[in-house]
Amino acid sequence: MLRTPDWHMLIVWYFFLGGIAGGAYFTAAVADNFGNFRDRAVVRIGYILALLMIGVCGILLILDLGTPSRFLNMIMHFKFWDPMSIGAWMLGVFGLFALVSSVLSLSADEGRAALRRKVSLVGTIFGFFLASYTGVLLSATALPFWSDARLMGALFLASGASTGMAAISLLLYLSGDAAGEGFKKVKRADRFAILFEMAVLVLFLVLLGSAAAPLVSGSMAPLFWGGLVVVGLVVPLLLDVLGARWVPAVIPAVLVLVGGFILRYVVVMTHA
Numbered sequence: 484m485l486r487t488p489d490w491h492m493l494i495v496w497y498f499f500l501g502g503i504a505g506g507a508y509f510t511a512a513v514a515d516n517f518g519n520f521r522d523r524a525v526v527r528i529g530y531i532l533a534l535l536m537i538g539v540c541g542i543l544l545i546l547d548l549g550t551p552s553r554f555l556n557m558i559m560h561f562k563f564w565d566p567m568s569i570g571a572w573m574l575g576v577f578g579l580f581a582l583v584s585s586v587l588s589l590s591a592d593e594g595r596a597a598l599r600r601k602v603s604l605v606g607t608i609f610g611f612f613l614a615s616y617t618g619v620l621l622s623a624t625a626l627p628f629w630s631d632a633r634l635m636g637a638l639f640l641a642s643g644a645s646t647g648m649a650a651i652s653l654l655l656y657l658s659g660d661a662a663g664e665g666f667k668k669v670k671r672a673d674r675f676a677i678l679f680e681m682a683v684l685v686l687f688l689v690l691l692g693s694a695a696a697p698l699v700s701g702s703m704a705p706l707f708w709g710g711l712v713v714v715g716l717v718v719p720l721l722l723d724v725l726g727a728r729w730v731p732a733v734i735p736a737v738l739v740l741v742g743g744f745i746l747r748y749v750v751v752m753t754h755a
Contacts, residue, residue: 493543493546493547494543494547494751495744495747495748495751495752496539496543497540497543497544497547497617498617498639498747498751499646499743499744499747500536500539500540500543501536501537501540501574501613501614501616501617501643502613502614502617502639502640502642502643502646502647502743502747503532503533503536503643503646503647503650503740503743504532504533504536504537504540504577504581504610504613504614504643504647505533505577505610505611505612505613505614505615505640505643505644505647506610506614506643506644506645506646506647506648506650506676507528507529507530507532507533507536507647507648507650507651508529508530508533508577508580508581508584508603508606508607508610508647509607509610509611509644509647510525510529510644510647510648510651510669510672511525511526511527511528511529511530511533511584511588511603511651512529512584512600512603512604512606512607512610513672514526514529514665514668514669515588515596515599515600515603516600516603516604518665518668521663521664521665522664522665522668523665524655524658524660524663524665525651525655525665525666525668525669526588527588527589528651528654528655528658529647529651530581530584530585530588530603531585531588532647532650532651532654533581533584533585533610533647534578534581534582534584534585537574537577537578537581537613538578540574541574541575541578544571544574569616570613570616570617570620573609573612573613573616574613576609577606577609577610577612577613580602580603580605580606580609580610581606581610583599583602583606584599584602584603584606587599587602611640614639614640614643614644614647615636615637615639615640615643616636617639617747618632618635618636618637618638618639618640619635619636621635621750621751622635622636627694628691628694628695628696628697628698628753629750629753631691631694632687632691632694632750633690634683634686634687634690635687635750637683637687638680638683638684638687638746639746639747641676641679641680641683641684642680642742642743642746643743644676644679644680645673645676645677645679645680645739645743646739646740646743648669648670648672648673648676648736648739649673649735649736649737649739649740649743650736650740651669652666652669652670652673652733652736653733653736653737653740655669656732656733656736657733661732661733666732670723670732670735670736673723673735673736673739674720674723674724677716677719677720677723677739678720680716681716681720684712684716697753698749698750698753701753703749703752703753706745706748706749707745707749710741710742710745710749711742711745711746711749712742714738714741714742714745715738715739715741715742715743715745715746716739716742718735718738719734719735719736719738719739719742720735722734722735722738723735
């Protein structure tokens with residue numbers, strides 16, 4: 484008999500915030516390396532947001548393990564065959580890159596900016612790993628549905644990109660920078676990120692076939708279809724494409740974040 488992991492809301496939040504961290508860092512790195520001076524707010528907010536999310540993820544992981552000593556033990560004794568050990572290490576390594584990028588983003592010195600851009604190119608790799616790793620961790624188990632979901636890592640990565648961009652859009656809006664070019668660029672990029680996530684989700688369900696029943700027709704189906712697909716993907720995409728002037732520009736970003744959380748929730752809670 485297969486043992487169901489004792490995972491709860493701490494892990495759902497860990498998966499969700501880890502995806503935002505990876506997506507926010509990637510967005511900042513793209514703006515940093517390929518943008519201009521008008522994108523400075525996106526760069527700064529993206530790096531710092533990633534750092535903060537990594538810090539919260541570390542706290543959530545420690546709380547889930549029960550004692551800080553267990554987390555420190557995973558850091559001190561790296562086990563390449565242990566997915567949890569790999570995850571803890573990648574969280575720490577990515578946190579280091581996010582810290583360096585965040586500190587360098589506070590300086591206007593061009594020499595430090597050049598170093599920051601180089602650091603971000605490597606840091607993005609670890610950001611992608613963190614965003615997708617949680618999905619790979621689930622698919623590596625022997626439990627039904629999870630073990631059949633081979634594209635879980637790709638789906639979480641796509642969701643991390645869209646939620647990371649949405650989080651940056653939300654912070655730009657709250658900081659009063661919604662009229663800036665950076666805000667418009669991030670919203671436009673998030674539109675393509677949502678489309679990519681929708682494509683990955685369709686392929687994910689097709690490859691799962693009947694194994695997708697816990698999501699599409701089980702107890703999680705209303706939340707999956709109504710919360711993730713409609714509220715978290717279709718509605719924000721339509722609002723953005725149609726340019727509904729009667730809807731505050733930040734609403735699509737909020738809906739994308741809600742959808743990203745629901746995705747992790749329904750996937751994890753199928754075996755809660």
